[in-house]
Amino acid sequence: MSIKPLIILPDPVLRQVSKPVERVDADLNKLADDMLETMYDAPGIGLAAIQIGVPRRLLVIDLAKEGESPEPHVFINPEILESADQRSVYEEGCLSIPDYYAEVERPASVRVKYLDRDGKLQEMQAEGLMATCLQHEIDHLNGVLFIDHISKLKRDMVVRKFKKLAKDKAPGKMVG
Numbered sequence: 059m060s061i062k063p064l065i066i067l068p069d070p071v072l073r074q075v076s077k078p079v080e081r082v083d084a085d086l087n088k089l090a091d092d093m094l095e096t097m098y099d100a101p102g103i104g105l106a107a108i109q110i111g112v113p114r115r116l117l118v119i120d121l122a123k124e125g126e127s128p129e130p131h132v133f134i135n136p137e138i139l140e141s142a143d144q145r146s147v148y149e150e151g152c153l154s155i156p157d158y159y160a161e162v163e164r165p166a167s168v169r170v171k172y173l174d175r176d177g178k179l180q181e182m183q184a185e186g187l188m189a190t191c192l193q194h195e196i197d198h199l200n201g202v203l204f205i206d207h208i209s210k211l212k213r214d215m216v217v218r219k220f221k222k223l224a225k226d227k228a229p230g231k232m233v234g
């Protein structure tokens with residue numbers, strides 16, 4: 059297993075639409091393990107493959123709290139089958155947009171189908187934080203970020219801030 063570098067806003071890679079996973083094999087499982095390790099290291103509770111630069115429809119989630127035993131979930135080619143009319147609001151953050159948080163309203167529960175790491179078709183009725191996290195991560199597979207769900211004013215502000223940060227970090231720039 060290895061920790062991979064995270065893709066950070068405003069990298070256009072984050073706007074790519076990921077392609078379906080065609081084969082659930084040892085390589086795919088190794089990628090899932092690398093993603094889990096990268097996510098635990100960050101630390102975060104969810105990570106999509108595109109966030110480490112792999113445009114495949116694969117995501118990992120672990121909602122276990124600190125001090126609890128890990129509960130890794132791997133979702134391959136996840137698809138939302140049904141969303142509740144009822145909404146809920148969570149303060150969301152993203153490993154690709156470090157240290158920025160904003161309230162996002164989404165359906166309070168979703169029914170999702172996906173392949174597990176054995177390639178077996180599964181369905182999950184997700185509520186609460188799992189529902190929010192799954193929607194956030196599935197958005198990543200479609201090139202959508204949680205800041206796309208907030209006001210344009212706030213989004214423009216955060217994008218501008220990250221563009222400036224990226225520019226300041228650009229190679230060739232001497233900072234004494």
Ligand code: NI
Nearest residue numbers: 151152153154
């Ligand atoms: Ni994210």
